[in-house]
Amino acid sequence: AQSVxxxxxxxxxxxxxxxxxxxxxxxxxxxxxFWYVQYPGQHLQLLLKYFSGDPLVKGxxxxxxxxxxxxxxxxxxxxxxxxxxxAEYFCAVYFTGGGNKLTFGTGTQLKVEL
Amino acid sequence: xxxxxxxxxxxxxKTGQSMTLQCAQDxxxxxxSWYRQDPGMGLRLIHYSVGAGITDQGEVPNGYNVSRSTTxxxxxxxxxxxxxxxxxxxxxxxxSIGSGYEQYFGPGTRLTVT
Numbered sequence: 001a002q003s004v005x006x007x008x009x010x011x012x013x014x015x016x017x018x019x020x021x022x023x024x025x026x027x028x029x030x031x032x033x034f035w036y037v038q039y040p041g042q043h044l045q046l047l048l049k050y051f052s053g054d055p056l057v058k059g060x061x062x063x064x065x066x067x068x069x070x071x072x073x074x075x076x077x078x079x080x081x082x083x084x085x086x087a088e089y090f091c092a093v094y095f096t097g098g099g100n101k102l103t104f105g106t107g108t109q110l111k112v113e114l
Numbered sequence: 115x116x117x118x119x120x121x122x123x124x125x126x127x128k129t130g131q132s133m134t135l136q137c138a139q140d141x142x143x144x145x146x147s148w149y150r151q152d153p154g155m156g157l158r159l160i161h162y163s164v165g166a167g168i169t170d171q172g173e174v175p176n177g178y179n180v181s182r183s184t185t186x187x188x189x190x191x192x193x194x195x196x197x198x199x200x201x202x203x204x205x206x207x208x209x210s211i212g213s214g215y216e217q218y219f220g221p222g223t224r225l226t227v228t
Contacts, residue, residue, distance in 0.1 A: 009154070032214045043204065044157075044219040051214025090156060100145070100164055100211045101172060106156040 002027045002095045006105035013081050013112050021076040021108050023091030032094040033074040034102070035065055039087045047089070050074065061085070086112045116140050118220035120205050126226045127195040135190040135223050137205030145208045146188040147172070147217070148180065150201040157204065163188055164211070195227045 005024045013019060025031065033050040048059025055067040065076045074091060091105040121136045139146065147162035159172030163182040177199060179191040188207075192199060202224050206217040 006156075032212060034216075036219075043221045044206075046216045049214055049216065092157075094212050096212065100170070101147070101159050101162060102211065102217060103159075104149075104157040106154060 002093070002098050002103060004091055004093050004103050004105040006089075006091055006108050008108045009106065010109045011111070013110070015083055015112055015114055016080050017112075019076070019078040019081045019085070019110070021089055021091075021110070023074045023076065023105060025072050025074070025091075025093045025095075025103075027072070027093070027095050027098070030096040032096075033065075033067055034092040034094075035059065035063070035074075035076050036090045036092060036104075037087050038090065038107075044090065047076070081110075081112050083112050083114055086110060118205055118207055118218050120203075120220035120223050122223060123221065124224050126228065127192070128228055129195060129197060131195050133192050133195070135192075135203055135205075135225075137188045137190065137220060138186050139188075139205075139207040139218070140186065141207060141209075141218065142185060143207035143209055143218075144185065145211045145215075145217075146182065147206050148178070148188070148190045149204045149206065150174065150199075151204060151222075152201050160190065160203075162211075192225075197227045199225065200227045201225060 035047040036044045050067045058064045089108045118139045144165045148160040149157040161180040163169045205220040208215045208217040
């Protein structure tokens with residue numbers, strides 16, 4: 001069965017530190033890839049997505065992610081985090097041929113300290 | 115546009131009670147889905163619908179029913195509540211699933227079953 005893995009469950013960073021959150025999936029076919037963010041007390045919102053084209057995608061608030069097909073990965077990056085980036089981050093994958101559904105990773109809780 | 119709305123925001127049920135969580139969207143989206151969010155488990159798909167009159171099971175459908183009589187509404191019914199159904203429930207909608215379409219999430223319903 002297709003699956004999505006986020007290996008970092010909790011990450012604590014100081015402001016201005018660089019961020020990289022890992023996301024891997026198990027599937028050799030065509031995928032659509034997403035990162036969603038959930039700020040404290042709020043609902044999920046889209047950070048960025050990859051559907052086709054340039055594997056380096058840029059999203060809102062200075063986030064970017066790179067799709068590396070050979071590694072089945074879609075890691076999220078930000079060069080310099082801010083306190084306001086404290087949130088839970090979810091990787092999600094649509095697997096072509098895997099049914100009409102999005103599969104989410106277990107999430108990474110990011111805390112940014114001043 | 116109100117986007118995706120959910121009611122109620124909070125609910126406490128006793129074991130064995132039934133209830134309906136309401137979800138509505140005003141974006142004319144064909145695809146709608148229900149997720150539950152539990153700590154350390156990410157979002158798990160309960161049921162989804164690809165259009166009015168069409169529903170299907172997700173990853174964790176047991177104990178829940180859905181129907182889709184209109185494009186706008188997608189209620190989730192708990193038939194006989196159990197403590198294991200204590201969770202936060204999110205409804206989401208999108209134009210389609212696949213093809214890189216973003217899912218829009220509602221604010222969530224926090225359900226406690228005692």
